[in-house]
Amino acid sequence: MGRVALFTLLGWLLAVPALMAGESVEQVIIKEYKFLPAEITVKVGTTIRWLNQEKRQYHSVWFEAAGDPEPDYFFPEESYERTFDKPGTYTYRCGPHDYMKGVVKVVE
Numbered sequence: 432m433g434r435v436a437l438f439t440l441l442g443w444l445l446a447v448p449a450l451m452a453g454e455s456v457e458q459v460i461i462k463e464y465k466f467l468p469a470e471i472t473v474k475v476g477t478t479i480r481w482l483n484q485e486k487r488q489y490h491s492v493w494f495e496a497a498g499d500p501e502p503d504y505f506f507p508e509e510s511y512e513r514t515f516d517k518p519g520t521y522t523y524r525c526g527p528h529d530y531m532k533g534v535v536k537v538v539e
């Protein structure tokens with residue numbers, strides 16, 4: 432086996448664990464004072480990105496029930512991300528608008 436082929440093989444072997452980790456990102460849209468979808472089910476290890484698509488209004492994504500501090504508000508075209516490493520049901524709300532609610536279900 433030539434040296435180039437050997438290095439190519441090593442490169443593939445090193446890449447496999449990253450591929451198996453299956454890092455994925457799911458998106459939740461925030462529009463007209465709603466989380467869309469309001470309920471989402473994802474696999475462990477998934478990152479959720481909330482994207483603010485309002486014209487002017489800021490929001491936050493606050494996992495208050497989990498004891499998190501309230502995060503910063505984010506404005507139109509900005510986003511907020513959180514990665515879920517443990518199975519469970521995680522409820523959240525918007526800080527300034529407590530009628531805006533959502534649920535993230537994390538499964539194995």
Ligand SMILES: [Cu+2]
Nearest residue numbers: 490491525528
């Ligand atoms: Cu809000």
